[in-house]
Amino acid sequence: MNIDIGKFAGFCDGVKYAVENTFSQAAKSENEIYVDGHLIHNPQTLDMLKNSGVHTYEDGEDISVLDGKTVIIRAHGVSPERRNILSKHAKKLVNLTCKYVAKTQGLVKKYSLLGYRIIVIGNPTHPEIIGVCGFADDVFVVYKDSDLDNLPNDEKKTLIVAQTTLQKDIFYKFVSKIKDKYKNSEIIIKDTICEATEQRQNEILDIAKRNDIVLVIGGSESSNTKNLYKIASEIKTSFYVEYKEDLNNLDLSNYKNIGIMAGASTPDWLIEEVAQTIKDKYASPLSKFFSNIFDFLNYGYIFFSVGAFLMSYAIYDILSQAFQYQIGIITASYYLYTSLSNGYSNYTIRISDKKRFAFYNKYKLFFMSIIFISCISMFYFSYKMSVGILMLTILSSLLGIGYNMSFKKQSKFDNSLFFNVFKKLIPFKAIVISVAVTILLNGSIFILNRNIIKEKFFAYLFSASIVFIFMFIRQALMEIKFSQSDKIAGAITLTTYIEPKKLAIITGLVPIIPILFMIIGIAMDKFSLSNNIKYLIPIVYSSIVSFIAMRRNAITISRHLFSFLIDSPLYILFLAALIK
Numbered sequence: 001m002n003i004d005i006g007k008f009a010g011f012c013d014g015v016k017y018a019v020e021n022t023f024s025q026a027a028k029s030e031n032e033i034y035v036d037g038h039l040i041h042n043p044q045t046l047d048m049l050k051n052s053g054v055h056t057y058e059d060g061e062d063i064s065v066l067d068g069k070t071v072i073i074r075a076h077g078v079s080p081e082r083r084n085i086l087s088k089h090a091k092k093l094v095n096l097t098c099k100y101v102a103k104t105q106g107l108v109k110k111y112s113l114l115g116y117r118i119i120v121i122g123n124p125t126h127p128e129i130i131g132v133c134g135f136a137d138d139v140f141v142v143y144k145d146s147d148l149d150n151l152p153n154d155e156k157k158t159l160i161v162a163q164t165t166l167q168k169d170i171f172y173k174f175v176s177k178i179k180d181k182y183k184n185s186e187i188i189i190k191d192t193i194c195e196a197t198e199q200r201q202n203e204i205l206d207i208a209k210r211n212d213i214v215l216v217i218g219g220s221e222s223s224n225t226k227n228l229y230k231i232a233s234e235i236k237t238s239f240y241v242e243y244k245e246d247l248n249n250l251d252l253s254n255y256k257n258i259g260i261m262a263g264a265s266t267p268d269w270l271i272e273e274v275a276q277t278i279k280d281k282y283a284s285p286l287s288k289f290f291s292n293i294f295d296f297l298n299y300g301y302i303f304f305s306v307g308a309f310l311m312s313y314a315i316y317d318i319l320s321q322a323f324q325y326q327i328g329i330i331t332a333s334y335y336l337y338t339s340l341s342n343g344y345s346n347y348t349i350r351i352s353d354k355k356r357f358a359f360y361n362k363y364k365l366f367f368m369s370i371i372f373i374s375c376i377s378m379f380y381f382s383y384k385m386s387v388g389i390l391m392l393t394i395l396s397s398l399l400g401i402g403y404n405m406s407f408k409k410q411s412k413f414d415n416s417l418f419f420n421v422f423k424k425l426i427p428f429k430a431i432v433i434s435v436a437v438t439i440l441l442n443g444s445i446f447i448l449n450r451n452i453i454k455e456k457f458f459a460y461l462f463s464a465s466i467v468f469i470f471m472f473i474r475q476a477l478m479e480i481k482f483s484q485s486d487k488i489a490g491a492i493t494l495t496t497y498i499e500p501k502k503l504a505i506i507t508g509l510v511p512i513i514p515i516l517f518m519i520i521g522i523a524m525d526k527f528s529l530s531n532n533i534k535y536l537i538p539i540v541y542s543s544i545v546s547f548i549a550m551r552r553n554a555i556t557i558s559r560h561l562f563s564f565l566i567d568s569p570l571y572i573l574f575l576a577a578l579i580k
């Protein structure tokens with residue numbers, strides 16, 4: 001069974017902007033927050049908003065509940081009149097109207113002032129249309145053929161605009177009928193259907209053509225999802241999926257190619273959850289068996305910890321030192337226990353990676369034992385090697401605490417000075433854990449051979465930068481994958497400050513750091529190119545992995561593929577070390 005997820009499936013820019021800003025308001029605002037109407041048409045995200053303390057102001061409720069509160073205008077926008085009412089009650093008004101809706105509002109306002117009649121083609125009960133109409137004096141909404149009969153029979157100049165999520169052919173069907181009616185009038189036509197809608201509607205046509213069945217994921221109230229479903233169902237058998245549980249009523253066993261598309265208000269994790277549920281349900285017993293094994297290797301960080309051990313081997317090779325396996329064990333154990341502990345301490349996992357969360361709960365005793373054993377083995381080997389390495393291990397473990405901490409708003413630790421200091425490290429978890437592993441591995445090698453920096457300065461810098469960037473790239477790519485759900489869960493990561501796409505570019509470019517050390521070392525005749533040129537292979541490979549991970553499909557299609565992708569540079573590094 002092949003699963004084909006649309007490139008444009010999921011949050012559009014307008015929804016993303018509104019959702020992320022609302023959650024960030026929730027994280028920092030002292031006031032209670034109300035959204036004027038449902039922020040988006042997605043029940044799961046609305047539940048999460050509720051859990052984050054964001055209330056919905058429903059039409060007809062007593063408006064005085066907004067007094068003194070932060071009030072959010074959602075992506076659909078509101079009329080000027082409604083905006084005035086809201087601002088009279090709210091302490092702070094946050095306008096998250098989508099730029100495409102704002103553009104339609106601006107056009108309607110401008111042409112209305114110029115004396116035009118406005119005809120809006122769209123659903124008259126949709127909040128966007130109610131808001132847009134509020135910007136005009138002489139306005140009519142056309143949604144069905146009979147609405148054309150209500151248009152006045154005069155020759156007034158007219159502006160025609162569309163609901164941003166309308167189907168293009170419906171818009172032009174009504175435009176041509178209106179033009180027929182007003183043959184002698186000046187008519188300006190502005191196709192205000194937004195880019196996101198167009199992209200999704202074009203893509204679903206292709207998805208429907210190349211697959212045997214189409215699943216359209218989105219809230220039952222979402223007009224753009226309904227339109228996608230309508231387009232797909234005209235070409236292929238299609239199903240509307242609002243909740244993952246809707247799949248229980250569906251038998252997909254006779255279909256080979258399943259197309260998946262999602263509306264503009266459907267979060268990534270729901271798309272991934274639906275795709276994963278299908279894969280798990282229809283997998284053969286053999287692939288289910290391998291999938292379970294992979295879950296253990298992946299969720300248990302076995303795959304990555306073995307990679308960390310092999311990375312230690314490569315670092316020794318770069319420094320032309322005999323490999324000391326104990327240092328490899330310390331590094332692997334460190335990564336194992338910090339990452340697994342993070343699986344239990346990080347509360348956002350239950351939102352961003354539900355499958356992993358369920359897995360950890362199912363095998364809690366097993367993973368707790370691994371955490372315990374790896375912690376003991378790390379300190380045992382450190383102690384056996386030297387007191388200096390033990391101190392480094394303690395230092396790295398303290399940094400690991402920073403990595404493991406993620407706070408809910410109003411956490412019980414809020415008033416603790418110690419935790420407040422660490423709290424500042426949270427957005428930089430990817431950097432903190434990478435520094436900690438570099439300190440542990442390269443620092444241990446230094447403690448065991450204090451002349452190494454003097455003798456092989458550039459090789460040492462080269463090796464330390466390799467450890468840092470290989471750790472950093474993996475952490476950053478994980479944060480990119482979970483950036484949407486992390487924001488929704490209120491977690492602060494690097495993606496809070498750096499757009500995921502920009503962060504992916506940074507991870508693709510950081511491998512230049514060891515190359516720079518290599519070039520400077522060669523220029524100063526202090527670096528052996530013949531011994532180390534082979535390491536260009538994993539360095540370039542890690543950069544390629546970052547650029548692949550930028551592609552949306554790599555993020556949503558499969559947890560196994562994604563994990564394999566981000567862990568694989570360590571294995572390539574080891575293979576390079578074996579080249580003699």
Ligand code: SF4
Nearest residue numbers: 012014098100164194
């Ligand atoms: S569907 Fe279009 S108009 Fe609506 S929020 Fe998204 S980008 Fe904006």
